Amino acid sequence: MVVTAVGLGPHDHLCWAYDDAAEFRDRAIEFVTEGLAGGYRICYVVDGESARADLAGLEGIQDAIHRGAVQIDSLAERYTAGNVIDPERQVEAYAVATESALAAGFAGLRVVADATHLVGSAEQLDAFARYESLVDRYMAGNPFSALCAYDRAELGDHAIAQLACLHPNANSGATPFHLHSSRDADAGELELSGALDMVSHEVFPLALLRTDPRPIGGELVIDATGLDFVDHNSMLAISELAGRSQATVVLRTSGPMPARLIEILGLCNVRAEPPG
Amino acid sequence: MRTGAAAGHQGYFHEAALYGSDDEFLAIVVPFLEDGLKAGEPTLVVLDEPNEKLIRGAMGRAAGLSFLNGAAQYARPASAIRKQRSMLASHVADGAAQIRVVGDVPHPGTGVCWDWWARYEAAVNHAYDDFPLWGMCPYDTRTTPDDVLADVARTHPRIASAAGHHSNDGFEDPIGFLARLGPAGPDPLELAPPSVELKSCTPAAAREAVLRAAAGSDVPAAEVDDLLIAVSEAVANAHRHGKPSVRLRLWAGWERLVVTVADRGRGPADPFAGLVPARNSPGGLGLWIIHQICARVTMCVGEDGFTIRMVAGKPGLPLTL
Numbered sequence: 213m214v215v216t217a218v219g220l221g222p223h224d225h226l227c228w229a230y231d232d233a234a235e236f237r238d239r240a241i242e243f244v245t246e247g248l249a250g251g252y253r254i255c256y257v258v259d260g261e262s263a264r265a266d267l268a269g270l271e272g273i274q275d276a277i278h279r280g281a282v283q284i285d286s287l288a289e290r291y292t293a294g295n296v297i298d299p300e301r302q303v304e305a306y307a308v309a310t311e312s313a314l315a316a317g318f319a320g321l322r323v324v325a326d327a328t329h330l331v332g333s334a335e336q337l338d339a340f341a342r343y344e345s346l347v348d349r350y351m352a353g354n355p356f357s358a359l360c361a362y363d364r365a366e367l368g369d370h371a372i373a374q375l376a377c378l379h380p381n382a383n384s385g386a387t388p389f390h391l392h393s394s395r396d397a398d399a400g401e402l403e404l405s406g407a408l409d410m411v412s413h414e415v416f417p418l419a420l421l422r423t424d425p426r427p428i429g430g431e432l433v434i435d436a437t438g439l440d441f442v443d444h445n446s447m448l449a450i451s452e453l454a455g456r457s458q459a460t461v462v463l464r465t466s467g468p469m470p471a472r473l474i475e476i477l478g479l480c481n482v483r484a485e486p487p488g
Numbered sequence: 489m490r491t492g493a494a495a496g497h498q499g500y501f502h503e504a505a506l507y508g509s510d511d512e513f514l515a516i517v518v519p520f521l522e523d524g525l526k527a528g529e530p531t532l533v534v535l536d537e538p539n540e541k542l543i544r545g546a547m548g549r550a551a552g553l554s555f556l557n558g559a560a561q562y563a564r565p566a567s568a569i570r571k572q573r574s575m576l577a578s579h580v581a582d583g584a585a586q587i588r589v590v591g592d593v594p595h596p597g598t599g600v601c602w603d604w605w606a607r608y609e610a611a612v613n614h615a616y617d618d619f620p621l622w623g624m625c626p627y628d629t630r631t632t633p634d635d636v637l638a639d640v641a642r643t644h645p646r647i648a649s650a651a652g653h654h655s656n657d658g659f660e661d662p663i664g665f666l667a668r669l670g671p672a673g674p675d676p677l678e679l680a681p682p683s684v685e686l687k688s689c690t691p692a693a694a695r696e697a698v699l700r701a702a703a704g705s706d707v708p709a710a711e712v713d714d715l716l717i718a719v720s721e722a723v724a725n726a727h728r729h730g731k732p733s734v735r736l737r738l739w740a741g742w743e744r745l746v747v748t749v750a751d752r753g754r755g756p757a758d759p760f761a762g763l764v765p766a767r768n769s770p771g772g773l774g775l776w777i778i779h780q781i782c783a784r785v786t787m788c789v790g791e792d793g794f795t796i797r798m799v800a801g802k803p804g805l806p807l808t809l
Contacts, residue, residue, distance in 0.1 A: 410724035
């Protein structure tokens, strides 16, 4: 959980559920300012004409736009607005943009996107959540960081939670847990943190479906060192993931609860072991 | 083929053996075990230390007799059922026609509160009935309280004595017995006002209350962790299957933590709830987990709804209602 968009690195992926436009603008400016200072190319993607106004107060903004350090795009240009996103194609597009930024001498790509209008229908939300997870996998290994903003009032807490949980970072109240690609490949493929209980009973199984992880050698290793609590329903959901993936899920955690529940529930396809 | 008094019986042959002396204990139990060994049946001894010593003294190192630690096996009713069912399944898979077990069920005479063991003695008539088990439950009439002996008489369809084996006319249908079982007595800590009271509780708030209370107690960390799981499951069940509001009360002692979670619903309909894993009954699996990890669990339905009580640490003997 974060309280600002300050201090984030080249692989960070922050979800910000905002309550008003000013809050979004403040976070965006923090993220852009540090991005420019870090030598990243900024891609600012919002709906309508507000982008230039949002950034108008930023020192040197005209020069930055002129030298290609800040690109302002509409949602329709960057995404297939109004339609259902194609996760693979969208990640590919950002991969090309990241390569292009590197080729132009930037340290990487940093995107600010207000994606509220891309997740209005259930079908859009499902596809976009899958995209959030897939693009996170790309970010983990490439200099591509992003601030994904969503309007809380327009989308509601349930939709926000479905999106926020697939980011390594989110602001307060957006999600009680996080499931995303691990930034440390040795620690596991996925990283799971936070608390899994009744509150995430619906969202956690959806998140597991949308991450669609790839087991290696029959095992799917999840870095769960940041998992503070897990209940039996969530352990059953993890076991279902193992079944779907035809793999053993290995939870790396020093906490005792997963092992306790694995033993009691007699789960054969989930193992808990201390982090290496 | 099953042998002895249980020959021809289908399912669980559940016997109580009341004895008033060591000699009487041996006169009932030793032939039961010897006959099992003679018939080549898996024959298990799950007794407390003094009784295990008596058997070892009388039977020496009889080949084939298996001794299990009684205190570990009978730590909690739900885990006793889980372990015993797993052990029985394994013997049946190995071709056993009958398995004999003599087991000391705990009660206040051995320093353990009886309420959930009364439920156990009734529920096992159902929970072990898919196995060819002959189970003998010895009770020492010198130390067993009268109310426990009364429950024993209602929950065992068979009685063993030195004179032989006979059916028990006082046996009651387990479902009826469980329905009639009165509410369990409160923990002595509950005489004082609770140290925490939450009138509208979420799982996270319940865990936070437990963590704060545990910091000032001597309850081992592993048992606090188990209580965190238990209160989360209880609050989730209350929200999902009960009626609002969901209230939590917590009493913190040096040796134990007592938590009650209440809602305005009627509680689980399944009379065996908590003792056996009920994947298809609402909240059944959560209740079953709670029963496996707490030091004491009671459930009661009153005029103002359903209350589950969970204890971590060393449970106190309950107050008489």
